[in-house]
Amino acid sequence: MQTPAHSIPLCNSSRNSTFAYRRQQGWLAAVLVVQLVGGLAVLGAPGQEVFPLYSWFLFALTPEQVRTRAEVRLLELDGRAPGPAVALETDRELVSVVQAPTVVRLARDLGRACAAGNEVEVRRLRQTLEDNFIHRPARYELVEVSYHPIERLHGGTEQTRSVRQFDTKVP
Amino acid sequence: MLVSAFYAGLLYFALTDAPSWAELSEMGQAGLLWPVAWAHVTGLPVAAAVVTVLYLTGALAAAIAPGHRLGRALAAFGMLEFTALHYSAGKIGHGTHLWLLAAIVLIFLPDVGRSPGRRERQSYLNVFWTAHALILLTYSMSGLGKLLGALRQASQGQITAFHPQAMALHIADRLTETGSRSPVGLWLVDHVAVSWPLMLGTIYLQIFTFWSIFRPSLLRLWTGGLIAFHVATYWVLGIRFAPPILLLAMWGLASPFLPSQTPLKVMLTDLPIAGFVIKKWLKSPSVSHSMP
Numbered sequence: 287m288q289t290p291a292h293s294i295p296l297c298n299s300s301r302n303s304t305f306a307y308r309r310q311q312g313w314l315a316a317v318l319v320v321q322l323v324g325g326l327a328v329l330g331a332p333g334q335e336v337f338p339l340y341s342w343f344l345f346a347l348t349p350e351q352v353r354t355r356a357e358v359r360l361l362e363l364d365g366r367a368p369g370p371a372v373a374l375e376t377d378r379e380l381v382s383v384v385q386a387p388t389v390v391r392l393a394r395d396l397g398r399a400c401a402a403g404n405e406v407e408v409r410r411l412r413q414t415l416e417d418n419f420i421h422r423p424a425r426y427e428l429v430e431v432s433y434h435p436i437e438r439l440h441g442g443t444e445q446t447r448s449v450r451q452f453d454t455k456v457p
Numbered sequence: 458m459l460v461s462a463f464y465a466g467l468l469y470f471a472l473t474d475a476p477s478w479a480e481l482s483e484m485g486q487a488g489l490l491w492p493v494a495w496a497h498v499t500g501l502p503v504a505a506a507v508v509t510v511l512y513l514t515g516a517l518a519a520a521i522a523p524g525h526r527l528g529r530a531l532a533a534f535g536m537l538e539f540t541a542l543h544y545s546a547g548k549i550g551h552g553t554h555l556w557l558l559a560a561i562v563l564i565f566l567p568d569v570g571r572s573p574g575r576r577e578r579q580s581y582l583n584v585f586w587t588a589h590a591l592i593l594l595t596y597s598m599s600g601l602g603k604l605l606g607a608l609r610q611a612s613q614g615q616i617t618a619f620h621p622q623a624m625a626l627h628i629a630d631r632l633t634e635t636g637s638r639s640p641v642g643l644w645l646v647d648h649v650a651v652s653w654p655l656m657l658g659t660i661y662l663q664i665f666t667f668w669s670i671f672r673p674s675l676l677r678l679w680t681g682g683l684i685a686f687h688v689a690t691y692w693v694l695g696i697r698f699a700p701p702i703l704l705l706a707m708w709g710l711a712s713p714f715l716p717s718q719t720p721l722k723v724m725l726t727d728l729p730i731a732g733f734v735i736k737k738w739l740k741s742p743s744v745s746h747s748m749p
Contacts, residue, residue: 303576307579310583310584314584314586317587318591322594325595337491338540341602342598343598343605343606345603346603347606347609348606348615348618348626349626349630350615351626378636383636386637390635413487414546417486433633435629436626436646438629439633
């Protein structure tokens with residue numbers, strides 16, 4: 287029995303197409319693996335991110351009942367005290383609601399850098415904070431605040447400890 | 458069609474984001490992300506103008522001709538640059554990350570021509586499926602994070618995500634941190650009987666989101682759940698995650714992989730973990746005898 291002339295090229299083409307298809311399936315699966323493994327790998331990076339790879343570990347840790355965190359509080363702005371010192375992230379003139387979590391994170395990182403005595407990191411974080419959120423001549427304080435989140439939400443008390451004061455001119 | 462809709466959506470975001478170039482040009486140069494590190498050389502005003510034009514041009518090209526790889530690549534690159542500048546200077550935000558990840562995967566859609574064969578159509582659907590799966594995987598990673606975080610906190614004797622007060626603590630912590638107000642959030646803090654099941658349901662929903670891409674019978678249900686989750690986080694925590702809602706709705710509720718009809722029994726038995734129990738229960742003699 288004679289084989290039709292067109293059957294051999296068709297068979298090769300089909301084999302090539304199957305190979306290309308399998309190869310595509312392989313790299314598409316690799317995309318998902320990179321997202322999963324890469325996401326876990328960047329957990330130790332600042333902000334859990336090496337852009338655009340992010341861990342997606344959002345709200346992974348439940349806040350403790352006694353919460354201790356660093357806060358940046360403005361003491362003077364343009365040479366004047368702006369009333370009772372409040373956390374920078376709640377000052378709606380300087381920081382919007384959308385920007386507030388960024389300031390919270392910068393304050394946390396500044397607190398960690400101060401505790402570790404890492405002056406290079408302190409300078410870098412201050413510059414980011416001052417260039418993007420304070421803009422004007424100011425004196426501000428890094429404080430450590432301890433509170434119960436639910437009680438604080440209902441107007442409860444908090445304990446504060448001054449860590450360090452800064453002027454906006456970064457040396 | 459869904460790919461065309463994706464690029465129409467991207468063009469809409471490019472147009473609505475474009476006015477922020479003025480704000481970006483006044484940003485400090487400290488903390489620029491790697492894709493826009495070149496802005497140290499050009500300065501922020503030039504960089505902001507360049508990335509905005511790139512974003513708009515790429516999105517427009519891909520919206521007009523989504524079948525051309527060059528346009529899709531330009532759209533992904535423009536979005537990468539704009540998003541990188543937008544999230545520079547230590548800023549936290551992931552509102553458009555899912556669109557960016559999807560845009561990067563969609564670059565690799567094959568050219569199928571006017572009358573594609575079966576294999577070409579399959580290759581096209583594979584890339585589309587992967588982009589969708591990638592988006593859903595991020596939600597499962599978020600759920601996994603809560604599970605691993607709970608294990609770590611439990612080992613240290615702390616309150617975990619499974620504690621009745623966990624959601625109340627999250628809400629209180631977020632609202633006090635940001636100084637924002639939310640009547641729904643305040644109510645939930647004081648009503649743990651409601652917030653606890655919501656927290657457990659969220660963890661279940663998130664962990665098994667990736668499962669739903671392999672179970673078309675659940676895709677509509679899970680997409681609806683994720684959209685409801687985003688709406689809830691806006692009302693409770695003030696976190697607005699609008700762009701992912703559009704993407705979830707487009708691809709999850711109009712997916713080419715959705716079955717035309719899903720009987721309730723199939724949906725219930727396909728549920729992760731719970732489905733296994735339901736399947737066993739349905740097979741038990743008392744239930745199977747009583748069923749017609």
